Amino acid sequence: MNEIKNLKLLAAKIRLDVLEMLMHRGYGHLGGSMSIVELFAVLYGKHLNVDPKNPNKEDRDMVVLSKGHAGPAWYSALAEMGYFPKEVLLTLNDGGTILPSHPDRNLTPGVDATTGSLGQGTSIAAGIATGQKFKGKNAYTYLIVGDGELNEGQCWEAFMYISQKKLNNCIVIIDDNKRQLDGYTKDIINHYDLKTKMESFGFKTVRVDGSDVKAIDSAITELKAVKDQAVCIVLDTIKGQGIKYFEDMxxxxxxxxxxxxxxxxxxxAVEKLKAYIAKEEA
Ligand SMILES: Cc1ncc(C[n+]2csc(CCOP(=O)(O)OP(=O)(O)O)c2C)c(N)n1
Ligand SMILES: [Mg+2]
Incomplete structure (x- = not known):
């Protein structure tokens, strides 16, 4: 089986896990979790230098999910990689769980940054990436930010710093799913063209289809090779991505x-995903 097929299969597994954990809980942040499923598949399936058996290994790459409400997508990716048993996914939001609604670095193996208060993850990632550089580590920090989250001024302060310091090891990924909590981003605070905007902040920026694992993989590969400039991926996604009914809701x-x-x-959707996974694994 080739690499792209494997990444698509991993994305299907993550999408199924997200759906099942939210169904089990009875509610949850579906839209913004689904839009970054393919991204997590490419990160964990190919790019991240991490070890699920040793989550704190030195020199590991780090992920900061600044849009922390999409925690279920991250937890599913971590479970698929073997950080913890998949059954744990169904404890989402339970009292005493290791999987709270928003990521907590003190609770979940593989989670290096506590997030949920929008905006703050951008500064955390800038700090982590600065530390990696200071220590001469050959490691990356992947910062995942929501498009609605960009309403927070803190994001732009962090971006100015990341650009000024040429933190090319901090790969900024904006999940441009066009919607925030209660409407379309363009109707609430219009960001206009995010690629142009990030370029004007000094970032080398690429815009890719966030449902296309191959395109995401190519963008990450391209940006990892950039020296002496901040880098950004504008991920063109759909809120609820991958399940038509929820995309249209x-x-x-x-x-x-x-x-x-x-x-x-x-x-x-569960049946369809299960059938796809069974077919691919046959
Ligand atoms: C500082 C702060 N204000 C408000 C919220 C409540 N909140 C959670 S998600 C969200 C919308 C975020 O939109 P976006 O970044 O576009 O997320 P996505 O579309 O990826 O779900 C809001 C307002 C919060 N978590 N933190
Ligand atoms: Mg959004």
């Missing part, structure tokens, strides 16, 4: 599995 930021139509769509 306007209020898909946090979904409650409390009516027949939603439950039927979710059940059908």
């Amino acid at each position: 306007f209020s898909n930021h946090s979904v409650k599995f409390n009516n027949e139509s939603i439950n039927q769509a979710a059940d059908e």
Whole structure:
């Protein structure tokens, strides 16, 4: 099986895990979790220098999920990589769980930054990447930011710093899924063209289809090779990505599995994903 097929298969597994954990809980941040499934598949399936058996290994690459409400996507990727057993996924948000609704570095193996208060992860990532440089480590920090999150001025302060310090090891990834909590980003605070905007902040920026694992892989490979300049990927995604019913649902930021139509769509998506995975693994 070739590499791209494997990455697509991993994405399907992560998407299925996210759906099942949210269905089990009865609600959750579906839209923004689904839009970064392919990204996590490419990061964990190919690029990250990490060891699930030794989550604190020296010189590891780090991930900062600044849009912390998408924790279920990260947890699913971590479980698929073997950081903890997959059954743990169904404890999402339970009292005493290692998987709180938003990532906590003191609770979950593989989580290096506590996030959830939008904006703050950008500064955390800038600090981690600075530390990696100071220590002469050959390691990357992948910072994942939401497009609505960019309403927070802290993001732009961090971006100015990352650019000024030429932190080429801090790969900024903006999940441009066009929507935030309660509407379209362009109607709330219009970012206009994010690629142009990031370029004007000094970043070498590429825009890619965030549902295309091959395109994401190429963009990361290209930007890892950049020296002496900050780098950014604008990930062109759909909120609810990969499941048509949820892509089309306007209020898909946090979904409650409390009516027949939603439950039927979710059940059908589970069956479809399971069938795809079984076919690919046969
Ligand atoms: C400082 C702060 N303000 C408000 C919230 C509540 N909140 C959680 S998600 C969200 C919308 C984020 O939109 P976006 O970054 O576009 O996320 P995505 O579309 O990827 O879900 C808001 C306002 C928060 N977590 N932190
Ligand atoms: Mg968004």
